[in-house]
Amino acid sequence: MCVMNKDSSTPLYQQIVDDIKQQITDGTLKEGDKLMTEQNLGEVYQVSRITVRKAIEYLVDEGYVMKRQGIGTFVAKKKLNRKFSNKIMSFTETCQAEGKIPTSELISLEWTQANPKVAMYLQIEEGARVLKIVRVRKSDGDPVMLEETYFPSKYSYLSGENLTGSIYEALRKHGTVMAHAVKTIGICYATNAEAEYLHVSSGQALLFHKEQVFDPEGEPIHYSQIIVDPERYKLTLFV
DSSP, X not given: OOOOOTTSSSOHHXXXXXXXXXXXXTTSXXXXXXXXXXXXXXXXXXXXXXHHHHHHHHHHXXXXXXXXXXXXXXXXXXXXXXXXXXXXXXXXXXXXXXXXXXXXXXXXXXXXXXXXXXXXXXXXXXXXXXXEEEEXXXXXXEEEEEEEEEEEGGGGGGGGSOTTSOHHHHHHHTTOOOOEEEEEEEEEXXXXXXXXXXXXXXXXXXXXXXXXXXXXXXXXXXEXXXXXXXXXXXXXEOO
16 A cells, blocks of 8 residues: 655545555455455555545445445446447447457347337337347356347348357348437346346346337337346446
């Protein structure tokens, strides 16, 4: 730990933030490590608990550490940062932009009949034939999301593609253009099956995405229901 420079123009809390971030970056503090208590950190850095608390709050807001009520503060899992703007980026492209290796585990591939909700989002008749693809998406080998995606029958060629890679790459190869998307984000709680796929605890709070993606003519390309581990993923919105 660094010695605080009380004559510096950099606030003391920021010096603590920078030091802890450096320890996380260089591996001195590893994912899941517990930080010292605010009192102990104050003694080590020779600052008040108020200064330490401000530094910890900043680190929590930035996603470097997480607080567990009644237990302590821990180094957070490094999150994949997906940035939502006017450009549609696939999970694969998001990983690559972050310098990570994307992989997918295909859970199931089947033709099924569109239930009322899927039919509504795909703008097709209820009971129409749709291709359902369920995959676990991974970043550097860590499971990040469980993805259930439905395609109208016109995209039947996907059943012959490599679904452990990028579906968007396969769509583009066939001339499909993803023009815009509508995303709805909420909270859900992991079922036993979801917990097993994502390596989390059953009942843990997770992010739930509903996503419609459209072509330039406004026709739906797919509808997805996505369960996300928020400890490995964050969203940045540009408005």
